[in-house]
Amino acid sequence: MPEKPALDAAAATSKGLEKTFDPAHFEERWYAVWEKDGHFQPGGPPGSPRFVMVIPPPNVTGRLHIGHAYGRTIEDILARWKRMSGYRVLWVPGTDHAGIATQMVVERQLREEGLARQDLGRETFIERVWAWRRESGDMILGQLRKLGCSLDWSRLRFTLDPELSRAVRHAFVLLYRDGLIYKGRYVVNWCPGCRTAVSDLEVVERKTKGTLYKIRYDVPGVAEGAVVATTRPETMLGDTALAIHPEDPRNAALRGKRALLPIVGRDLPVVEDAILVDREFGTGVVKVTPAHDVNDFAVGQRYGLPAVVVIGPDGKMTPEAGEYAGLDRFVARKKIVERLEAEGRLVAAEPYEINLGTCQRSEDVIEPYLSEQWFVRIEPLAEPAIRAVEDGTVRFAPESWAKTYFAWMRNLRDWCISRQLWWGHRIPAFTCANGHLTVADEDPAACDTCGSAALEQDPDVLDTWFSSQLWPFSVFGWPEKTPDLEDFYPTDVLVTGYDILFFWVARMIMAGLRFTGQAPFSTVHLHGLVRVGGEKMSKSRGNVIDPLEAIQEFGADAVRFTLASAAASGPTVSVERGRMAGSRNFATKLWNAARFTLGQLEGRPATRPPDGQALSLPDRWILSRLDTTAADVHRHLEGFRFDEAAGAVYGFLWHELCDGYLEMVKPVLSQEASAQAPAEAARSVLRHCLESSLALLHPFMPFVTEEIWEKLTGNPGTLIATPYPQGTGRWRDAEAETAVEALRAIVTRVRTFRTERGASPTEPVELTIDPQSPSRAGIPALETLAPLLSHLARLSDLRFAPAEAGAFQDVVAGLMLSLALPQASAAGGQARVGKALAAVADEIAQLSAKLQNPAYLEKAPPAVVEKTRLRLRELEEKRAALGRS
């Protein structure tokens, strides 16, 4: 495409800024400058007010998705805001080794080479994962830079770093010594796809259409036998008992009998168990499979039943399954059902909705599986963690999450932390030839119990979340008493999605209290999950927003601003592409306001800050609005309302500063007037407002604001460290606000008047304002604004005089206006007047009814009643005015 002609180029040289901007021109540059200048590291002396966050470490395998972008944008807004507000800010970056996820990535690669991890052996495989990590892991870190995240890269951590690994090991040792970690054979959630145990949280229940099979077992001495129901017939091969309820008369005949397990022929005792058996359900007879069901396992414990494992770790039937050995569990199910049917034992096969547990990672059907695992005893950890939230040591924002937290924490089961994987922190437990366990920080040379030197380390690794739970202090060097730990722990705010409240947040609180005696953070901001236009993002819907593509198309600032604006307190955050464009437009608006301002300031003596004297009403108005806006932004940020905060700056900058003030000062700044005092005042106000806007906006749009800041102040890369506008109230000015808001309302009314009459926007209008208007407070101020009013509303005549008989009349902002189009012949607008009149009459009727209601007058607050009276009076004026028109 040929270059745009000289017009733009000329504009560029004369104003210093191009007409539209290209974020790619400066984003990378400013990030490098900030980093080089050390702004991402906490300055100031230890002990002075600081603000600390740790990033929720993304998986090393990860690429930045819109959810990360959202959470990290929020964190960066907080970091930049606090930094500009004078805090020593530290935001710690890092990544998570993500056991299963990462191992799966590398295993997939191996599979493409026709290999399995076992072919390489443990050492080689792990080396291979590290190699992968070196070349394509950590991609997400560069992507966080693109987003503008002001993370302290000098403190970058990885959960498998030597220091963090030591912390993990030490935490394990401490819990083990305190009896809070134990090893045992229990039924756990087993994923045959991942070939490892997983925790309860990693099992995703999915409603699925299944079948409930009813199977008859023979019971010698009981003619009709016993009918049991199951959705997993293949597990029957592992049955070691039947259970009935002790008080169920229906099955009284089965008491003390023995049943015969079909196919296998095993002799099964009939036990009576009131806990397992629900008398209401089905036949009241339950098959007991201790090796493949949590409840049945408990029954087995109670009655000393054997446990027979019939489904192996690979999801195939074990040799215990006899002729079915080696078959996939689902194939076996089918064959067993066929056989039962052939034998006439299948009483029924009914459609049944089941909650199918599936693996969060691989989506395989989870199998309850009896195996030896390591567990954390949760109750002693949960109790203080519950208290910490109850007593406000840890606060949730929004608060409503506390309820969910409590509900979960009060019903916790022990946490299975061992994983049959290779990638992760290896369990520091060693078994000697005599079967004794030694658990230690350093690899032991001999068994603690018998001194045997023949030690073998437990092959399992720890659940990834076991290391993540230590993150807020392991990143600072715990268990060493490092200066960083001293200085920056506990942290202040933790920002993350509510989806990992249990996985991570709750466990961090437990671990923090246990290991450091302090809660790891004082506030948890749980945000919603990002949806696109209310819909879940998915490739099949084709609505996936890739933040990196969005950054490329709209700029990082626009992406950030959009995400911040979308931040809602609810469980979903809705983002649309249209909003990205809107944010980009907003950045351009700012850019152009800056161009205009620079044009005004160029070649003139440096402006001084506005000083209260010689300020016009518009000057005072915009300063007042700025003051209020700054206070609002501050308040909203305190309350984690990023949408409101962003909206406040947006509204101020676009609609008040640009649409309002800029237009008002143009005549003041024009050629003839530009040397005069009011123009000088306006220029200083303009500069002040723009600079403040840049500062206010910087946490949301760091790049474009820094770029403009350089042009405006000549101080490159310093906006990031400029004090954040506080909104002290110093410039609050009710008089100026009333007058200018009235002015703006009148201007709008005049323009609408033209539209109503079908007149062109340039058609001169004569306006008369009645000094005896119902609300006269603004009249003197308004009189000083007369030239401005004439200019903005394009009036051919403006008078402060009683309403003109015969002219069109209306009441705006409490002021009685008479309007006329001296040159117009068109007479439109009558329909509109009629409509307006009807609406006014309607409201008058309602308000007068209200004011005639004694109960209202008596019970409503006087201020409200007064407001109603005022409104009624105004409406009556308006009705009169419109009626005369």
Place this chain on the structure above:
RNA sequence: GGGAGGUUAGCUCAGCGGUAGAGCGCCUGCUUUACACGCAGGUGGUCGGGGGUUCGAUCCCCUCACCUCCCACCA
């Protein structure tokens, strides 16, 4: 089976006791020289249904309907 959240303008969402707001969209005008990624004006809402509390309810309570999510060992 429990629990939480939602239902407000065509779309996406704010508001949560004094009769409704934004962005986008839509309509109508504009080379008003910072900006068409713009300016100006406008259109558009029985605030899911029903009941109650209140002087007054989109906002509080009850109930129904429909969505979404979380938790739970019902064979």
